[in-house]
Amino acid sequence: MQGKFLTIEGTEGVGKTTNIEFIKGWLEAKGISYVNTREPGGTPLAEGIRQLLLEPRDEIVCSETELLLMFAGRAQHLDQVIEPQLTAGNWVLCDRFTDATYAYQGAGRKMGFDLISNLESMIQGDLRPDLTLILDIPVEQGLQRAGERSEPDRFEQEQTEFFKRVREAYHNIAEQYPERCVLIDASVSLPLVQAQIGDALDNFWSLLEECR
Amino acid sequence: MQGKFLTIEGTEGVGKTTNIEFIKGWLEAKGISYVNTREPGGTPLAEGIRQLLLEPRDEIVCSETELLLMFAGRAQHLDQVIEPQLTAGNWVLCDRFTDATYAYQGAGRKMGFDLISNLESMIQGDLRPDLTLILDIPVEQGLQRAGERSEPDRFEQEQTEFFKRVREAYHNIAEQYPERCVLIDASVSLPLVQAQIGDALDNFWSLLEECR
Numbered sequence: 492m493q494g495k496f497l498t499i500e501g502t503e504g505v506g507k508t509t510n511i512e513f514i515k516g517w518l519e520a521k522g523i524s525y526v527n528t529r530e531p532g533g534t535p536l537a538e539g540i541r542q543l544l545l546e547p548r549d550e551i552v553c554s555e556t557e558l559l560l561m562f563a564g565r566a567q568h569l570d571q572v573i574e575p576q577l578t579a580g581n582w583v584l585c586d587r588f589t590d591a592t593y594a595y596q597g598a599g600r601k602m603g604f605d606l607i608s609n610l611e612s613m614i615q616g617d618l619r620p621d622l623t624l625i626l627d628i629p630v631e632q633g634l635q636r637a638g639e640r641s642e643p644d645r646f647e648q649e650q651t652e653f654f655k656r657v658r659e660a661y662h663n664i665a666e667q668y669p670e671r672c673v674l675i676d677a678s679v680s681l682p683l684v685q686a687q688i689g690d691a692l693d694n695f696w697s698l699l700e701e702c703r
Numbered sequence: 704m705q706g707k708f709l710t711i712e713g714t715e716g717v718g719k720t721t722n723i724e725f726i727k728g729w730l731e732a733k734g735i736s737y738v739n740t741r742e743p744g745g746t747p748l749a750e751g752i753r754q755l756l757l758e759p760r761d762e763i764v765c766s767e768t769e770l771l772l773m774f775a776g777r778a779q780h781l782d783q784v785i786e787p788q789l790t791a792g793n794w795v796l797c798d799r800f801t802d803a804t805y806a807y808q809g810a811g812r813k814m815g816f817d818l819i820s821n822l823e824s825m826i827q828g829d830l831r832p833d834l835t836l837i838l839d840i841p842v843e844q845g846l847q848r849a850g851e852r853s854e855p856d857r858f859e860q861e862q863t864e865f866f867k868r869v870r871e872a873y874h875n876i877a878e879q880y881p882e883r884c885v886l887i888d889a890s891v892s893l894p895l896v897q898a899q900i901g902d903a904l905d906n907f908w909s910l911l912e913e914c915r
């Protein structure tokens with residue numbers, strides 16, 4: 492049976508890394524075989540593309556270039572990792588996917604959604620995540636957390652207004668695709684965040700059991 | 704006045720580098736201010752993309768990834784170099800452009816032309832070269848010349864059949880766009896090749912003079 496495709500989304504400092512560990516624990520407790528991967532990245536070539544995308548540079552990076560690099564890495568990741576793993580029956584747990592492109596490039600960079608939607612169809616056909624957990628936090632709170640962590644990458648150097656547009660786009664995605672998206676309040680304490688994630692995963696699992 | 708956009712195309716070992724020097728001499732003799740650039744590449748970021756594209760790697764590079772990387776670099780090159788230079792009235796002499804994408808990815812990799820045509824419209828709008836010199840040589844003769852030169856890159860490692868499809872695609876492009884393309888027989892001696900290139904440039908110049 493085809494594996495399931497889980498994605499985690501959210502703005503800077505929302506706690507994706509910590510919560511991915513929690514999700515891995517849930518998958519392991521269920522005895523599900525899975526791969527944990529990320530975008531941009533997930534293969535040696537796609538990680539090379541990630542590096543080009545993230546490293547701060549003097550050169551102005553035009554929005555179309557950024558968008559095409561995102562989808563170039565995604566095409567490779569799908570072809571070499573995501574699709575073969577799902578076909579082999581393994582689950583795929585991916586840190587960011589195309590929802591991030593709509594949020595960051597579409598809303599953050601104000602590119603709009605038509606070009607992204609065209610590229611999504613070109614590259615993904617009708618493949619979409621089965622479950623998307625969108626970790627949500629007020630922008631200032633997230634940036635403060637991210638700022639304590641490390642030197643900012645090219646995206647983290649953006650201004651607050653950029654991240655507000657990104658957050659709003661994630662809210663819209665959660666509303667538009669309620670069948671696969673769960674918005675998680677990540678502004679509360681870690682145990683309370685993980686209780687919400689645990690519920691979302693358990694609900695997803697129950698639905699799968701019902702369909703069997 | 705807007706500068707003119709010249710592109711040079713051709714398969715491996717066709718003598719692009721040598722003949723670009725000849726074209727630069729012609730431009731300088733006419734007192735034309737120009738930039739000489741190349742694809743993939745032409746800006747620091749686009750040169751990073753070029754490196755990802757050309758270096759031989761164990762990982763299979765899927766055709767869509769290759770195509771999107773080509774256009775990602777092109778978007779950056781257009782935005783940062785080609786369009787501002789043309790607008791400033793300088794000519795742009797570019798070693799390969801979108802015709803190479805039709806030939807190598809469309810025909811060589813058998814991706815077809817629809818996806819490329821969509822990306823071309825997305826990224827270039829209606830910008831096309833004003834003059835394209837397609838240097839043409841039998842595949843075996845070109846590969847022999849290229850082989851004597853250096854270690855093969857990821858494209859040069861392809862088989863003869865691949866390059867035959869590329870060459871045929873260039874012939875088709877020359878037929879389809881006679882108003883901007885000139886097919887140059889590059890299998891003959893260098894002075895004879897350069898006589899053809901000189902004629903093509905002089906004709907182009909005469910047409911420009913007539914339009915003034």
